Amino acid sequence: MTRRGKSVGDWPAKSVWVGESLPPAKLHPAVRRWVETSRSRGPWGVAFSGGADSLALLLLLRAHWPGREIVALHFNHRLRGRESEADEKFCRRVCAGLGIRLRVGRWRGDHRGASEAEAREARHGFFAQEMKRLRSRALWLAHQQDDIAETILMRLARGSGTAGLAAPRPVHLTADGRVHLRPLLTLKKAELLAALRRAGATWREDSTNAREDFFRNRVRRVVLPAWAKAAGRDALAGAALARERLEEDDQALELWLETLAPLGRDRQLDLRMLTGMPRAIMRRALHRWLLAQRQPSDLSRQGFEILLAAVERGGPTRFSLGTRGFAVIRRGRLAFQPV
Helix, strand or coil: CEEECCCCCCHHHHHHHHHHHCCHHHCCHHHHHHHHHCCCCCCEEEECCCEHHHHHHHHHHHHHCCCCCEEEEEEECCCCCHHHHHHHHHHHHHHHHHCCEEEEEECCCCCCCCCHHHHHHHHHHHHHHHHHHHCCCEEECCCCHHHHHHHHHHHHHCCCCHHHHCCCCCEEECCCCCEEECHHHHCCHHHHHHHHHHHCCCEEECHHHHCCCCHHHHHHHHHHHHHHHHHCCCHHHHHHHHHHHHHHHHHHHHHHHHHHCCECCCCCEEHHHHCCCCHHHHHHHHHHHHHHCCCCCCCCHHHHHHHHHHHHHCCCEEEECCCCEEEEEECCEEEEEEC
16 A cells, blocks of 8 residues: 555544544434444444545544544455555554554465455454454444445346345344444545545555456446446446345345244244245245254255245255255255255
8 A cells, every 4th residue: 555645644633624524414324323322332343444445434433423432453464565564554553643442453374366255254354353352243344335336236247136235234233243334335435535635634555456356446447437437427326326225125025034934943944934925035035044054055056046946836855955964845844954
């Protein structure tokens, strides 16, 4: 990363200036409602890379909720040599200037050539570990409106359904009881950069973002500009609105399935309760059934579709789930049969 902006200066003052440029009303309403109604009293964890987005988030949280304990979390992937070390030093200076505690994780070993997914998994593993140590539920993430369009385009390429296309969500409850908060989804990258520049704030720039090694970079640098130009309108705002609608549809389908409650405590799926239901409900029910099994399966996408067709028919079936067992349909119920 290379430095951008003016001299570092007074970080608390810059926090105030950024907060004035981007008042609370500009943040996502679902996140504001969570803050107003949440009874969580632990510190807030904030993912802080040192880049413009995460810096804007950190400054906004300090400006708008000054009495709240904030802990910045920085993960040094150690993939860019001196640049990675400079990122960490920058984060330490910013947090020291703001009076915010910083926890740093470092990726041990040689991970040259690691994929974007592997780096993300390592980073979020560090976040989860630190949140547990802090006894904190709330992790703040700096995804903004441009990220929504990028994510939708990437997930369309792999055939995601409503659950995948509704990401990134402003308020996302995780399986372990934590909550991920993304208040910047109502703001474009350009708005964040303008606010930082007005405040005279510096930030770090990841030099790998200028290359097209990763799928997201190719979407960001090539696909998204061409798509927005072809649209002839505010395509980023359109993608954000589509994400909101997809999340509404996804929540409705989840509630419908919960009302039916076809998955019993014995981890068997009562197919009779799904008779006549739309395929989308059956698909979700089968996903839940697979996740509920003690033995994870290595079922491929094609295999899932074959099993889904069998669930729709409801007749006697014995279908391999890989080396660990079988999916067995008998007497209107789907059960797991170990090898």
